[in-house]
Amino acid sequence: MNALLLVIIPLVGAGVAALWPxxxxxxxxxxxxxxxxxxxxxxxxxxxxxxxxxxxxxxxPLARAVLPAVSLLFLVCAAYGVSYLQIRSERPNRVFVxxxxxxxxxxxxxxxxxxxxxxxxxxxxxxxxxxxxxxxNATPRAYEATWKYLLVGGTGIALSLLGSxxxxxxxxxxxxxxxxxxxxxxxxxxxxxxxxxxxxxxLLLVGYGTKMGLAPMHTWKPDAYGEAPGIxxxxxxxxVTTVAFTAILRVRAVIAAAGEGPIADxxxxxxxxxxxxxxxxxxxxxRDFKRMLAYSSVEHMGILSVGAAxxxxxxxxxxxxxxxxxxxxxxxxxxxxxxxxxxxxxxxDHVRGMAVLTPxxxxxxxxxxxxxxxxxxxxxxxxxxxxxxxxLAGGHGTATAVFLGCLLLAFFGxxxxxxxxxxxxxxTAARANGRRFVETAGVIAPPLVLLGMSLWLGLCTPExxxxxxxxxxxxxxxxxxx
Amino acid sequence: xxETLNLFIGLAMGLNLLALGSSRLPSLIQAMSLxxxxxxxxxxIMEHEHLDWRxxxxxxxxxxxxxxxxxxxxRRAMRAANxxxxxxxxxxxxPSLLLGAAGTIAAVALSQALPLLPEHxxxxxxxxxxxxxxxxxxxxxxxxxxxxxxxxxxILENGIYLFGLLLIHSxxxxxxxxxxxxVTVGVFVIGIIVDxxxxxxxxxDTRKLTALRE
Numbered sequence: 246m247n248a249l250l251l252v253i254i255p256l257v258g259a260g261v262a263a264l265w266p267x268x269x270x271x272x273x274x275x276x277x278x279x280x281x282x283x284x285x286x287x288x289x290x291x292x293x294x295x296x297x298x299x300x301x302x303x304x305x306p307l308a309r310a311v312l313p314a315v316s317l318l319f320l321v322c323a324a325y326g327v328s329y330l331q332i333r334s335e336r337p338n339r340v341f342v343x344x345x346x347x348x349x350x351x352x353x354x355x356x357x358x359x360x361x362x363x364x365x366x367x368x369x370x371x372x373x374x375x376x377x378x379x380x381x382n383a384t385p386r387a388y389e390a391t392w393k394y395l396l397v398g399g400t401g402i403a404l405s406l407l408g409s410x411x412x413x414x415x416x417x418x419x420x421x422x423x424x425x426x427x428x429x430x431x432x433x434x435x436x437x438x439x440x441x442x443x444x445x446x447x448l449l450l451v452g453y454g455t456k457m458g459l460a461p462m463h464t465w466k467p468d469a470y471g472e473a474p475g476i477x478x479x480x481x482x483x484x485v486t487t488v489a490f491t492a493i494l495r496v497r498a499v500i501a502a503a504g505e506g507p508i509a510d511x512x513x514x515x516x517x518x519x520x521x522x523x524x525x526x527x528x529x530x531x532r533d534f535k536r537m538l539a540y541s542s543v544e545h546m547g548i549l550s551v552g553a554a555x556x557x558x559x560x561x562x563x564x565x566x567x568x569x570x571x572x573x574x575x576x577x578x579x580x581x582x583x584x585x586x587x588x589x590x591x592x593x594d595h596v597r598g599m600a601v602l603t604p605x606x607x608x609x610x611x612x613x614x615x616x617x618x619x620x621x622x623x624x625x626x627x628x629x630x631x632x633x634x635x636x637l638a639g640g641h642g643t644a645t646a647v648f649l650g651c652l653l654l655a656f657f658g659x660x661x662x663x664x665x666x667x668x669x670x671x672x673t674a675a676r677a678n679g680r681r682f683v684e685t686a687g688v689i690a691p692p693l694v695l696l697g698m699s700l701w702l703g704l705c706t707p708e709x710x711x712x713x714x715x716x717x718x719x720x721x722x723x724x725x726x727x
Numbered sequence: 728x729x730e731t732l733n734l735f736i737g738l739a740m741g742l743n744l745l746a747l748g749s750s751r752l753p754s755l756i757q758a759m760s761l762x763x764x765x766x767x768x769x770x771x772i773m774e775h776e777h778l779d780w781r782x783x784x785x786x787x788x789x790x791x792x793x794x795x796x797x798x799x800x801x802r803r804a805m806r807a808a809n810x811x812x813x814x815x816x817x818x819x820x821x822p823s824l825l826l827g828a829a830g831t832i833a834a835v836a837l838s839q840a841l842p843l844l845p846e847h848x849x850x851x852x853x854x855x856x857x858x859x860x861x862x863x864x865x866x867x868x869x870x871x872x873x874x875x876x877x878x879x880x881x882i883l884e885n886g887i888y889l890f891g892l893l894l895i896h897s898x899x900x901x902x903x904x905x906x907x908x909x910v911t912v913g914v915f916v917i918g919i920i921v922d923x924x925x926x927x928x929x930x931x932d933t934r935k936l937t938a939l940r941e
Contacts, residue, residue, distance in 0.1 A: 392924060
């Protein structure tokens with residue numbers, strides 16, 4: 246029941262937002278619903294409910310291991326959203342607020358979905374609900390980005406539907422009833438028809454990989470993240486990608502139960518390393534600091550994919566990384582949003598000296614950049630360290646070398662852009678624009694809180710979180726629990 | 728029953744080639760709309776022995792959506808943008824046709840590699856599905872007008888629908904209705920964006936959408 250409430254509360258909130266008459270007070274619905282969601286998630290996290298095996302929607306160990314991170318990220322972004330929408334009071338925000346809340350509800354459904362069809366419906370719903378959020382700025386560039394997002398994302402999500410059908414047929418052909426709950430598919434195991442399982446894996450990996458932003462299906466990401474408001478970027482990079490990642494994890498468990506685990510792991514490792522490499526190379530070339538964040542997100546999706554390929558220990562590290570990456574990326578998107586607003590341009594050709602114009606946002610942005618490139622004692626350092634140890638323990642020497650090489654290249658690329666816009670003397674044209682942007686507590690505190698959480702995760706990872714990740718690993722590797 | 732169904736799938740595959748070969752947008756939309764209607768009739772043919780009202784409702788919704796509503800919207804967008812043909816596609820019409828024909832042959836060959844249940848063995852559903860998905864891809868990649876790309880996306884979805892017919896007995900109706908709803912909302916969202924692009928760029932030529940690149 247509570248699992249369903251996590252979906253219903255935000256959707257009801259979305260309905261209220263759609264009917265709310267006042268443009269000025271409507272944004273307050275975001276933190277109100279966010280707080281209720283965090284409260285309920287937190288309660289269910291501390292006191293995990295018993296899961297009925299064949300339930301379609303449940304707060305199972307995997308949902309427990311990642312959904313709280315998404316919920317926390319949403320709450321902080323919602324608090325930022327109130328100040329952001331105050332600054333943008335010239336634009337009507339009815340659709341924006343309502344759909345942002347709908348995204349939260351559908352994300353909760355997607356993370357908790359234990360049925361292949363329900364999972365697809367929730368993910369497709371998120372994809373569609375995010376569309377008007379992307380073109381909130383209503384510029385031609387924003388529409389162009391939205392168009393590319395729709396075509397690439399729509400095709401990806403269509404392929405994952407085809408993959409879901411293939412997995413259903415694998416069950417039907419293997420003599421099963423075509424029951425599409427993950428529990429039923431896993432229990433059928435080796436009884437699933439092999440050619441159909443492999444076809445399904447390829448289609449589902451490409452489909453959900455598109456949503457996650459794995460290379461070479463990442464092409465929508467720089468455009469969408471570059472043109473969307475910072476708050477939308479933060480939620481897409483920390484929440485929507487996570488639901489696609491959990492989808493891939495759930496499917497991988499079925500493929501492994503069918504006896505094709507090694508093939509699934511090899512493809513995940515290859516596509517993960519390829520994403521990291523592509524992202525690192527583009528990071529060295531890009532001149533736009535919001536597109537830079539998109540490539541950084543592609544890189545971290547690659548890291549998650551590599552982690553998922555490394556067995557139980559790697560998966561635990563990947564779940565840890567979902568938390569550290571989501572929260573740290575949130576810091577970067579929100580502070581980058583401030584800088585973008587003050588600078589009037591996202592390109593390092595036009596922007597410099599932001600340490601003078603927006604000193605607080607620039608300081609957070611630089612610190613966040615170091616955090617996301619795995620500087621200790623921030624969270625990403627520890628999750629990536631744990632991942633490297635899992636890789637070395639599994640005998641993946643070459644993969645580890647490529648992994649570390651890509652991290653280094655990405656570090657060069659990120660520092661190049663970040664210091665390019667922060668250092669130096671501001672351009673005179675930018676000065677006037679920058680003065681109009683005031684760094685109020687409302688736009689500074691949220692990214693700072695996220696940065697604090699990233700630090701806290703690194704310094705003292707709570708034991709209960711580690712226990713939650715271990716439980717999720719046990720759910721996905723039912724035979725060989727590490 | 729199988730013969731009628733195969734005839735319908737064969738017709739749908741023929742419409743794929745028609746869609747690939749025509750430069751006029753009205754014929755492309757027409758082909759897509761006819762294909763949608765054929766698809767809507769298929770579940771009725773498959774289940775003609777035990778029809779029930781829910782199946783009828785889904786068939787009716789599919790025919791109305793894919794065959795009437797969406798094509799009407801696209802025609803309106805086409806008139807608003809004052810275009811009726813694809814001038815310079817990225818992949819020419821003859822090459823797309825050849826690709827489509829090769830894809831159809833490949834689809835038949837490929838489907839031999841996938842084992843089918845005895846009751847599905849004589850059906851063209853799998854090759855039809857693969858051929859439509861490939862046709863959709865060629866149109867998505869090869870055409871420059873936004874409307875043609877939308878048609879490509881819809882034909883791709885038609886292919887997936889064809890495949891879904893294999894699971895008609897086993898998927899619960901809730902799931903099917905959810906999928907149908909999502910697809911419909913998706914097309915409406917695409918329609919809205921097409922309209923916005925038309926207003927922002929005064930054109931539906933996606934070659935003008937090139938501001939965002941490295």
